[in-house]
Amino acid sequence: MTEAVQSRHTLESATIRFAGDSGDGMQLTGTQFTNTSATLGNDISTFPDFPAEIRAPAGTVPGVSGFQIRFASEDIHTPGDRPDVLVAMNPAALKANIADLVPGGLLIVNEDAFGKSNLKKAEYGDVNPLEDGSLDTFRVVRIPLSTQTEQAVAEAGLNKKAAERCKNFYALGLVYYLYDRPMEQSMAWIERKFAKNAQIQDANKMALRAGYNYADTAEIFADTYQVPKARLASGTYRGITGNQALAMGLVAAAQIADKPLMYGSYPITPASDILHELARLRHYGVRTFQAEDEIAAIGATIGAAYGGAFAATGTSGPGICLKSEAMGLAVMTELPLVIVNVQRAGPSTGMPTKTEQSDLLQVMYGRNGDSPMAVVAPATPGECFTMAIEAFRIAVKYMTPVVILSDGYLANGAEPWKIPNLDQLPQIEVSHDIDPATFQPYSRNEQTLARPWAVPGQPGLEHRIGGLEKDDIKGNVSYDPDNHQKMTDLRAAKIAGIADDVPPLEIIGNADADTLVLSWGGTYGSILTAVNQFNNDGGNIAAAHFRYLNPFPANTAEVLAKYRRILVCELNNGQLDLLIRARFARETNSFLKVKGKPFQVSELLAFFKEHQA
Amino acid sequence: MTKSATLTKKDFSSDQTVRWCPGCGDYAILAAIQGTMPKLGIPKENIVFVSGIGCSSRFPYYMETYGFHTIHGRAPAFAAGLKIANPDLSVWLITGDGDGLSIGGNHLLHALRRNFDINILLFNNRIYGLTKGQYSPTSETGKQTKSSPMGSVEQPVNPIRFALASEASFVARTYDANPKHMAETFEKAAAHKGTSFVEIFQNCVIFNKDAFDDVYDRKVREENMIHLEEGEPLVAGKDVKQGVFLEGLTPVVRELTEETDPSTLLVHDSRQKSPIYANFLAAMEHPEFPVPVGVFRQIERPCYEEALEAQVRTAQEKAGVGKLEDLFKAGETWSVT
Numbered sequence: 001m002t003e004a005v006q007s008r009h010t011l012e013s014a015t016i017r018f019a020g021d022s023g024d025g026m027q028l029t030g031t032q033f034t035n036t037s038a039t040l041g042n043d044i045s046t047f048p049d050f051p052a053e054i055r056a057p058a059g060t061v062p063g064v065s066g067f068q069i070r071f072a073s074e075d076i077h078t079p080g081d082r083p084d085v086l087v088a089m090n091p092a093a094l095k096a097n098i099a100d101l102v103p104g105g106l107l108i109v110n111e112d113a114f115g116k117s118n119l120k121k122a123e124y125g126d127v128n129p130l131e132d133g134s135l136d137t138f139r140v141v142r143i144p145l146s147t148q149t150e151q152a153v154a155e156a157g158l159n160k161k162a163a164e165r166c167k168n169f170y171a172l173g174l175v176y177y178l179y180d181r182p183m184e185q186s187m188a189w190i191e192r193k194f195a196k197n198a199q200i201q202d203a204n205k206m207a208l209r210a211g212y213n214y215a216d217t218a219e220i221f222a223d224t225y226q227v228p229k230a231r232l233a234s235g236t237y238r239g240i241t242g243n244q245a246l247a248m249g250l251v252a253a254a255q256i257a258d259k260p261l262m263y264g265s266y267p268i269t270p271a272s273d274i275l276h277e278l279a280r281l282r283h284y285g286v287r288t289f290q291a292e293d294e295i296a297a298i299g300a301t302i303g304a305a306y307g308g309a310f311a312a313t314g315t316s317g318p319g320i321c322l323k324s325e326a327m328g329l330a331v332m333t334e335l336p337l338v339i340v341n342v343q344r345a346g347p348s349t350g351m352p353t354k355t356e357q358s359d360l361l362q363v364m365y366g367r368n369g370d371s372p373m374a375v376v377a378p379a380t381p382g383e384c385f386t387m388a389i390e391a392f393r394i395a396v397k398y399m400t401p402v403v404i405l406s407d408g409y410l411a412n413g414a415e416p417w418k419i420p421n422l423d424q425l426p427q428i429e430v431s432h433d434i435d436p437a438t439f440q441p442y443s444r445n446e447q448t449l450a451r452p453w454a455v456p457g458q459p460g461l462e463h464r465i466g467g468l469e470k471d472d473i474k475g476n477v478s479y480d481p482d483n484h485q486k487m488t489d490l491r492a493a494k495i496a497g498i499a500d501d502v503p504p505l506e507i508i509g510n511a512d513a514d515t516l517v518l519s520w521g522g523t524y525g526s527i528l529t530a531v532n533q534f535n536n537d538g539g540n541i542a543a544a545h546f547r548y549l550n551p552f553p554a555n556t557a558e559v560l561a562k563y564r565r566i567l568v569c570e571l572n573n574g575q576l577d578l579l580i581r582a583r584f585a586r587e588t589n590s591f592l593k594v595k596g597k598p599f600q601v602s603e604l605l606a607f608f609k610e611h612q613a
Numbered sequence: 614m615t616k617s618a619t620l621t622k623k624d625f626s627s628d629q630t631v632r633w634c635p636g637c638g639d640y641a642i643l644a645a646i647q648g649t650m651p652k653l654g655i656p657k658e659n660i661v662f663v664s665g666i667g668c669s670s671r672f673p674y675y676m677e678t679y680g681f682h683t684i685h686g687r688a689p690a691f692a693a694g695l696k697i698a699n700p701d702l703s704v705w706l707i708t709g710d711g712d713g714l715s716i717g718g719n720h721l722l723h724a725l726r727r728n729f730d731i732n733i734l735l736f737n738n739r740i741y742g743l744t745k746g747q748y749s750p751t752s753e754t755g756k757q758t759k760s761s762p763m764g765s766v767e768q769p770v771n772p773i774r775f776a777l778a779s780e781a782s783f784v785a786r787t788y789d790a791n792p793k794h795m796a797e798t799f800e801k802a803a804a805h806k807g808t809s810f811v812e813i814f815q816n817c818v819i820f821n822k823d824a825f826d827d828v829y830d831r832k833v834r835e836e837n838m839i840h841l842e843e844g845e846p847l848v849a850g851k852d853v854k855q856g857v858f859l860e861g862l863t864p865v866v867r868e869l870t871e872e873t874d875p876s877t878l879l880v881h882d883s884r885q886k887s888p889i890y891a892n893f894l895a896a897m898e899h900p901e902f903p904v905p906v907g908v909f910r911q912i913e914r915p916c917y918e919e920a921l922e923a924q925v926r927t928a929q930e931k932a933g934v935g936k937l938e939d940l941f942k943a944g945e946t947w948s949v950t
Contacts, residue, residue, distance in 0.1 A: 235948070457659055
């Protein structure tokens with residue numbers, strides 16, 4: 001053994017990106033690193049970025065799959081703008097990601113994959129980027145990952161192809177060593193995952209250990225790092241993605257109210273995982289229904305709501321297009337249901353795996369007639385849980401459909417989630433206690449304007465509902481002009497009234513600044529980080545982040561009135577911006593981005609600076 | 614619970630004025646349904662009429678039961694969700710040839726395939742009524758309407774064959790000119806466990822007047838229809854009997870004479886496992902054949918909602934009734950102190 005010459009540095013936070021072919025197992029590698037880091041007590045934030053194609057041609061740029069994780073000893077809210085370390089499994093992965101690596105960053109490449117054919121597939125032509133000096137600004141570590149993995153796992157007796165497939169664990173071993181992480185958790189995971197295939201199990205464990213040991217003994221890294229524990233509030237934690245949180249929130253809401261959960265959905269990226277999560281929860285009384293299309297999915301959901309269930313449907317933007325007519329029916333019949341829209345880049349099919357916030361106006365106004373419905377938007381992956389409960393609370397209290405606007409970034413991004421105590425969960429009250437002697441289908445609760453939730457099977461409450469305009473109180477079909485005016489006004493007033501029943505808009509950052517940043521939904525982490533950093537660096541800015549889009553919280557006008565300048569930041573071409581201008585008659589400046597990617601803190605800082613001068 | 618035994622036809626009439634055109638076949642169907650309901654022994658709070666859009670889909674407003682007038686073509690989806698929420702309900706789905714076979718063809722297909730325990734009544738008047746007289750998916754080729762002044766160039770769909778192809782477990786046909794036959798057919802549909810599909814020949818007096826008279830007018834009915842009876846041979850005609858025989862793979866109609874061997878006649882059997890016989894019947898169309906009415910096919914098959922409930926029970930027996938704290942802690946957790 002040679003004397004160790006490496007130096008060990010302690011960092012507050014680090015960002016790693018694993019990138020390779022979609023078949024290279026990069027999502028798995030990233031998830032393993034995330035779980036181990038979380039268990040060590042780091043705060044974490046992740047951003048998976050994968051192609052829509054299941055297997056795009058191997059070695060090409062469109063087939064590159066990436067997973068970014070930031071882990072820290074401090075409180076963090078974003079997966080990091082740019083990675084400090086990039087692991088590139090082939091030339092295409094290098095090409096797609098190298099522009100993001102910080103100058104001086106560490107680049108680990110699988111040198112075996114840089115043959116002529118792969119270089120050509122990645123459109124590098126005859127020039128090998130490992131040879132032409134173009135990577136000189138980085139610390140490049142070239143490792144023949146494929147060959148070394150094959151050698152390391154030889155004893156397991158797999159064929160060459162299967163042996164080479166273990167290289168993601170070899171790479172994980174390298175990075176575990178680099179950041180001083182233990183391997184036990186991943187070893188245990190491999191044992192569980194491949195419990196039925198001892199050969200594969202052994203090979204992956206060998207690869208992980210070999211990668212770790214190689215980094216140790218060959219001293220391939222000049223420096224290694226430690227990222228100590230974060231100071232998180234005490235409690236039991238788990239990692240959670242937005243889609244997992246949303247699914248659990250729907251289940252929790254139904255259990256709190258002692259109702260069965262029905263979830264009607266048609267598979268669509270990036271919402272399908274909610275269906276998958278719920279489909280395995282039959283023992284929680286969850287009835288999932290994979291419908292024949294988006295329209296049937298919401299139709300069945302409305303049917304289940306009419307039948308007295310806690311009913312939800314989930315989709316993405318193109319699915320909302322198809323569901324729009326039925327959403328209008330839910331407004332007209334005033335039935336409680338939750339509509340989850342995991343937004344993705346549009347219009348049309350757009351970029352299914354890429355995030356965007358461009359369905360706000362669609363869910364606000366994308367229906368025929370004046371058709372108001374409640375709209376909420378969780379700010380973090382973990383908040384998808386609480387917002388799912390909140391959406392059901394609003395739905396049944398006000399007898400209205402409620403839209404939850406999640407997005408691809410929240411849906412697939414993960415963060416540590418403190419497991420709540422059951423007694424901390426909000427309560428949801430549901431009543432079907434209706435007196436047949438006085439029952440009228442469109443009578444209203446004086447305070448909420450909600451109509452009664454009379455459910456088939458209840459004697460003496462037989463009544464008819466439907467999409468035709470209903471007369472006030474009795475609910476019979478009506479073409480009376482004054483009645484239509486009155487019912488339209490009532491539907492609007494009911495939704496507007498929810499404003500007093502939701503938390504007020506909070507100010508973050510420097511409340512007494514003269515500039516206010518407005519944002520909503522999944523961009524919270526980036527905005528919060530940027531605002532704090534801006535103020536720490538001597539800037540002076542306030543921010544307010546909307547979780548309730550329809551109605552806006554009751555104090556919104558009051559908050560806006562305090563500030564001279566209003567900056568709107570959102571991942572679309574100006575939708576909240578339009579609402580703010582229209583509703584509050586304020587001039588705004590906006591930072592709008594539609595690149596299928598979340599905000600980078602650096603670009604927000606530049607925008608704040610430009611507009612505060 | 615209301616006492617179903619004491620209910621009468623009148624108990625099923627809502628206070629709403631029926632607004633179909635005078636002479637519309639829908640009146641007779643409504644009366645037949647209202648007359649059938651008390652016989653089913655189901656409390657009326659457990660009965661739900663669900664419809665789409667079209668003349669026929671106004672039906673729920675006239676029934677003193679629960680009712681949901683939904684959106685065009687999608688009623689099967691609403692009925693599915695309703696049965697998932699409450700499998701005990703008696704759900705009746707009212708649709709038409711446009712609602713069920715044009716805009717809603719997809720949903721009808723999947724409802725039949727899934728076999729929820731519901732009853733689907735398709736009012737077939739072979740025309741669009743509510744939109745004032747355009748051709749429908751069951752209009753005959755060459756049909757001249759406002760939207761097809763030179764005649765429709767489309768091949769019509771046969772609702773019975775559509776239902777059979779969709780794996781329907783109960784398929785029947787009846788007609789608005791025969792209240793007794795309608796009542797019998799509706800009772801059989803209600804008794805069937807699974808999705809019952811009933812096509813009803815229905816006369817639109819305004820836009821497709823007397824479309825079925827060649828088949829079901831009292832003067833020709835006995836010649837041009839076969840009323841399917843279980844175990845009875847397929848025979849039409851009053852004075853001169855016409856029998857249905859199988860020649861190779863083709864049904865043919867031949868006059869019965871003294872030389873006819875009765876054992877060579879096709880005998881009605883709606884419970885055959887194979888759908889081939891029912892498809893023979895379904896292919897018998899006017900004027901080549903006497904048109905069959907009655908139950909074409911009825912087989913036993915698991916219902917969707919029962920299979921779903923069985924999964925819930927199995928999962929709960931295997932894993933216990935799910936508790937939220939277990940759900941939250943599933944997967945890897947860690948403690949921060």
